[in-house]
Amino acid sequence: MNLLERLPYEWRLGWRYTRAGRASRRNGFISFISAASMLGIALGVAALIIVLSVMNGFQKDVLGRMLSVIPHIEIFTPDGQALPDPALTLAEVRQNPQVAGAAPFIGEQGLLARGDAMKGAAIRGIDPAEETQVTEVAAKLKADGVLARLEPGQFRIILGRDLARALGVAEGDALTLLAPGGQVTPVGVAPRMKQMTVAGTFSSGHYEYDSTLALIHLDDARRIFRQEGPTGVRVRLHDMRQAPQVTQELAGTLTGRLLLLDWPRQNRTWYAAVQIEKRMMAIILTLIVAVAAFNLVSTLVMTVQDKRADIAILRTLGASPRSIMGIFIVQGAVAGVIGTLAGLALGLAVAFNIDVIVPALEKMLNTSFLPKDIYLISQMPSDPQAGDIIPISIVSLLLAFAATLYPSWRASRVNPAEALRYE
Template structure:
């Protein structure tokens, strides 16, 4: 099928001309604009994919220790936790439920004193709500037996205390016992039976796990402080939490994993948005080059425009020619950028180690970053958003040059031809 003459002329203008060196220069500028759009789109896709990868990696490491949803009692303990447990399991989204005790304490070893978050757990039920059992480097989680006063700590905490499997540590509870002389803190000696490595510095440095029975005894609690839940899709945690608020009896405080780390996730979201805006400016600069390229084309093709006008072409047809030229450059540049960006984003897991090996350096040294590999998570929604914005900017860049071309007066353009 033969294309309309506007399409034929517009597509021909995107190719290198043969009549003069000026045409070749203009086409070179068009090529630079196309490559600028492609590089901007590709860079944006790669950077956002890496940021998504970091966010996913940190989130997954957090959730290997954290539960998707926590149900807490406002009075500090949950005497009827079995009833709450049964009611929570009635929700079809809940996969697992386990009681726990949460408290703050000091862990002492010789001259080393570290503040820790003590979590009393049931080793048999804990795998239902977290992946901590798969993160144990030394020892076993099942060795947290009731009344054995054993403890599992993070690898960074173990390093800070200088302990390993079988060593003794002193756990000091902040709320002590009152005596006629003064209040004395409660303390108990625990044996290290496991060391875990979640990959998240905060948890590996400040989290200590003990038996829930030992935790209730040490902190003088008659019942667990709450329940931890795992659901089918962690992205639906806020929605499931709202459902549980309605269905659970009694007064409970329910929080999901997004609330527990709200500040961090908000910071990442803002950082990603700002990075998107900054990198999109690269594409905007390329579209400015497209404007200059089309303006130069209009100036160079004034005689052609005048001849078309004398042959009966209307102003909207002239505009259509240059819009087609600009849109073609924008479409090709955006398509190349999307293809290149997706290939690079998918290739990062093996491409970065190859570059590190070839040049003998590391992008993320393990001594500085707790993630030693550069992660990447290509999200198609981001790709569609980037491609759409780049293409729309290319269309907008054609409006002024095409309008200027439509305003060319035939008589003035042909006066000196």
């Protein structure tokens, strides 16, 4: 006796009805209409997994590039002036066990000019010896030997690659930095200008920073912008997800009146937009799964109509309405489970190999889905997460089960005498 024969007859009949419609009873293949229902569920589940995995990949990739330039937490004074005691602030920050590194900085806005080309830029004064603890870009510049070129008093500057391209400068070229404010002269207020030498360029892969950010030495920034010292501290954590919690902890331990800004709040608009977009996309694609799941209703209605005589015979043999209902629930549930598992397998197969599939499609179609000059990234990323996949599978199964209830109830209400009248 095999395993199937040990199951209750409701399960055995439900499975038999699933795999043997009239059109395929001879060879035992799944009937066409059941296969179509399963295929619809499978494609809906696969599409949902693939789309959410790609969105997770975009979020992870873009966020990683952003955090290679910006810190997890920034600490600064409310008025934007120098910190009262930078050494004390750094010491207090480093006492937190979640802190992996901290570095002082001066953040100002400036105007860079080279001939007729002028570009606004975010000027960041850094300490080359400590900045590598905070950002990956600084660590890469140190490994390339570029960061060491920022020496106090030399007035050298490192530009984002796109910013350097817009200004038309390369390593060794000179440009002019115009600082905000001015100095009073006998002929009026003149802008404060300083000639800088390009020490190199960097590329974070994020256009917003590559086109606006410039790095100079902390001492040079202090002189140019007339600051008494660092205007803030940049902090990197062992776990970036703990940034809001660590921010609250530091707010209670730091001396003085300071403002703290973690990376989720610093990029709140972008982060919120991504979460809303992902949520709405999940709802839209879930409706596709729902439509596919409710195709089971038509499948079961047709099956019930086809099996009216069988139902009547079972009723005369003593089967209860509950047992009849169970048979067709099993039939729909089997289709839902097979469709969900097939969609899960297909979705994961594509999501984990999208870096191979997309380039092959681009080559075959002779096109580019993500042009480098338009999008932040040029390769299709993917990051399947259990937090998305498990709910997708559960919702698909629940929808398939819900679709079986009404047809199964109708089957249980079949009158044996009326069903056998014309048989």
